[in-house]
Amino acid sequence: MQRLSGVAAAPGVAMGPAHLFGWRIDVHERHIHESDIPAELDRLAQALETSDAQLARIQAQIAAQEGDDHQDYQILEAHRLMLKDAHLVGEARRSIEHDASGAEWAVRMALDRIRAVFDRIEDPYFRERRSDIDAVGERLLRNLLELLDPGQKEYPAGAIVYGHDLSPADVTQLGRKSVGGFFTEAGGKTSHSAVVARALGLPLVVGVHDIGVNVRAGMRVVVDGTRGEVIVDPDLATLQLYEARAAREHARTAYLQTLRAEPSVTACGVRVHLAANVELLEEVPASVERGAESIGLFRTEFLYIERPDIPSEQEQFEHAVAAIKMLGGRQTTFRTLDLGGDKMSASVRIPAGANPALGLRSVRFSLWQRGLFKDQLRAMYRAGAVGPVRILFPLISGVSELREVKAVCEEVRHDLEREGIAYNPNIPLGVMVETPSAAWTADLLARECDFLTIGTNDLIQYSLAADRQDEHVAYLYQPLHPAILRAIRQVVDGARAAGKPVAMCGDMAGDPSLTWVLLGMGLRDLSMAPQQIPLLKSIVRSTRLSEAEALVRSLEKLPTAREVEQVVHALMQDRFPDLAEAEGAPLT
Numbered sequence: 040m041q042r043l044s045g046v047a048a049a050p051g052v053a054m055g056p057a058h059l060f061g062w063r064i065d066v067h068e069r070h071i072h073e074s075d076i077p078a079e080l081d082r083l084a085q086a087l088e089t090s091d092a093q094l095a096r097i098q099a100q101i102a103a104q105e106g107d108d109h110q111d112y113q114i115l116e117a118h119r120l121m122l123k124d125a126h127l128v129g130e131a132r133r134s135i136e137h138d139a140s141g142a143e144w145a146v147r148m149a150l151d152r153i154r155a156v157f158d159r160i161e162d163p164y165f166r167e168r169r170s171d172i173d174a175v176g177e178r179l180l181r182n183l184l185e186l187l188d189p190g191q192k193e194y195p196a197g198a199i200v201y202g203h204d205l206s207p208a209d210v211t212q213l214g215r216k217s218v219g220g221f222f223t224e225a226g227g228k229t230s231h232s233a234v235v236a237r238a239l240g241l242p243l244v245v246g247v248h249d250i251g252v253n254v255r256a257g258m259r260v261v262v263d264g265t266r267g268e269v270i271v272d273p274d275l276a277t278l279q280l281y282e283a284r285a286a287r288e289h290a291r292t293a294y295l296q297t298l299r300a301e302p303s304v305t306a307c308g309v310r311v312h313l314a315a316n317v318e319l320l321e322e323v324p325a326s327v328e329r330g331a332e333s334i335g336l337f338r339t340e341f342l343y344i345e346r347p348d349i350p351s352e353q354e355q356f357e358h359a360v361a362a363i364k365m366l367g368g369r370q371t372t373f374r375t376l377d378l379g380g381d382k383m384s385a386s387v388r389i390p391a392g393a394n395p396a397l398g399l400r401s402v403r404f405s406l407w408q409r410g411l412f413k414d415q416l417r418a419m420y421r422a423g424a425v426g427p428v429r430i431l432f433p434l435i436s437g438v439s440e441l442r443e444v445k446a447v448c449e450e451v452r453h454d455l456e457r458e459g460i461a462y463n464p465n466i467p468l469g470v471m472v473e474t475p476s477a478a479w480t481a482d483l484l485a486r487e488c489d490f491l492t493i494g495t496n497d498l499i500q501y502s503l504a505a506d507r508q509d510e511h512v513a514y515l516y517q518p519l520h521p522a523i524l525r526a527i528r529q530v531v532d533g534a535r536a537a538g539k540p541v542a543m544c545g546d547m548a549g550d551p552s553l554t555w556v557l558l559g560m561g562l563r564d565l566s567m568a569p570q571q572i573p574l575l576k577s578i579v580r581s582t583r584l585s586e587a588e589a590l591v592r593s594l595e596k597l598p599t600a601r602e603v604e605q606v607v608h609a610l611m612q613d614r615f616p617d618l619a620e621a622e623g624a625p626l627t
Contacts, residue, residue: 040274043247043254045222047267048233050570051242052285053220054261054278057254057271058194060202060209064180069141079135083142086182087122093178094119097208100215114171114207114231114321121175126153143183150176170230174206194218199260201250207231214239220262222247222269231319236264237570238325240292244269291617295573299330303576311558311579314372314566316544320358323365326569330576333370335566336431336492336544337362339415340377349411355418363426370427372492372566373419374471375412377401377433396506401434406443416451423463431469431492436476438483444468445487471544473497478526481533485541491534492566495545499523517600518547519607524560524594531561542566551618552611554578559591578615 071079094115101112121127127149134145150172157169194200196217204225205213210232213221218241226232226245236243242264254260254271261270261281265288270277303313314335315326326334342350342358350358362371378400405412419430432444448468455462467489472478478498485491495518500507502522505515517523527543534541542564547553549567551574557565558579567575590610597603611618 040277041253041271043222043250043269043271045244045247045267045269046228047264048226048228048230048245049221049236049241049243050265051220051240052261052263052265052281052288053197053199053242054259054273054281054285055197055199055219056195057256057258057260058198058200058218059256060200060205060213064177064184064186066143066147066180069144070139071135071141073139076135076139079142080132082183083128083131083135083146086142086179087128089182090175090178091119091122093182094122094208097212101211114235114319115211117231118171118175118206118208121172122179127172127176143180146176146179146183170204170226170232171207173204173225174208174232177204178206178208199262201254201260203250205232207235210235210239210241210243214241220264222250222260222262224248224250231321234319234322287617295577298573298576298580299328301576301580303330303332303579305558305579305582305584307583307585309584310563312542312564313572313576313579314542314544314564315569315572316549316566317569320361320365322569323362326572327366327369329569329572331369331569331572333372334362334366335372335542335564337371337373338377339373339375343376343378352414352418355415356421359418359422359428360425363422363428366426368426370429372429372431372469373422374431374433375402375415375419376405378404402432402440402444403434406440406447409447412447413451413454416448417455417462420448420451420455420462420464420466421460423466424461428463429467429469429490431471433471433494434473434497435470435484436474437480438487441470441484441487472530473501475502475526478502478530481530482536483533485534485537485539488539490539491530491541493527493530493541493543493545495523495527495543495547498526498545502526517604518550518553519556519594519603520600521595521598521603524556524591524603527557527562528560535561540564549575551575551578551615552608555582555587555590555611556594556607558582558584559587559589581615 098112098115130149130152131142131145134140134148135142140148153172154169194213194216197219199220199222200213200218201222204223205221210221214235220242221236222244224247228245233243233245242262244262244264244267247269258272261273261278263269273281303311305311312332313330314333315331316336317323317326317334318338318341323334342355359373399407416430419428422428432441435441435444445468452462452464469490469492470477470484470488471492471494472481473494474497477484481491499516499518503515503517503520505512507513507516531541541562543557543562544566548557548565549571551571554575565575590607594603594606597606
């Protein structure tokens, strides 16, 4: 028996025989005679056409079963657009024409150049977008070399499929063939493949090293997508532990599904609004399916990455309207651009500065690039005429900055009115509380905006002066630090004093072990990763606020994060014994 560690990308447990999907296609440098260039360009064109036809065929299958607004369909649409991308296809053509490269070698070089750009991005979410380019490139290479599409192979029901990487199309195809789960060497937990695996409810572990050395086709394996582990050739005792765990997870999932239509109300009758954080349009249907009452945070950066040009106002408008229609009357909170720092885009140039995290980023960048900011606001105000929309501004540091942003909004409204374009003049405007200065002045900000949303990821980082991505100081990133609890309390109290709603959308909001802490501090609106919603709803429905408030009162006397964590975790484990397993605690 051997345990291989990876990254938990889609939760759940599955066990069965391992089936090899395929490895990255090996391409060697090859050059051609000048007279063969036209024929080589034709080969590339034919492979592009074949690749597009394959993706279209998979899309048609999805549309027949799920409809063309399904997330898998939308992701494949993006992959089809990449087959026209100048950075990939244009570069490959140029290499064939000017360097007399063989088509496969030209494609591989273009892919490597694009990968190098993504590898330099620090933010893991943006970096993992390279997996989509890889997926499209590998499909193209496969067709150039006339290799069999592994997705067309037959796999027995319950098979565990493994390989170097899987594209969203691969996961979609295999998921519909009733495979049990996946593990790969490459990929990331925010990749599109992971999004699809989570939507299909299939466990996925990515980033597993040395698969080729340790796994052979036919071996029995356990894939634990909750803890990020693959057990190869498990002994009988381990297998029985996982079988029992899989049975419990199945029962828990079935129970949580029964709560989908139930209201999110505490045992003492208080309403708690549960919303979803999304990056992709494709995530919206799955959010609704899991019971999201609204989209509490729609990150708009995605439209600006994976493309060399800036999206037009009309494109942004259509994108927003698509989300609104998918939500069927539920509210969408669009956050304006949060680029800069470690979030970069190929289409937008942002001066790095001496300290990017404290420099020109988020709303500061938007105010520096007024034209781009106005285009985004115009799209949002126009979309507001179609359905319920709110606009949220990230990294606001104080009232002066908020007033400056509101002045730009006023200019946009005036222009739309003058141009006779349909828009909603009364869209609520909110401030994302992510800096200590915003937390300290929450009461003042709340008087001049319509709502507050606490973004805990940056609030913790800036309050404790600790970069959670820095391995040397990441231990200082402590959500239950007394300073953070006081900051949250101050924001909640400030919003209440001004009579304005307050929500939370950072990682803390979706952590089930912290639900009582947040409810006890007065939060009634939580926005999180969609897959967390059913579990949090079950906790909310089992909660009496008097108990949560008593917990918070006991925490306020404790001086260190460690002591707070011990009290919170002990209580939550006592009241919700299944919580540890749902979060991936080690098996015993």
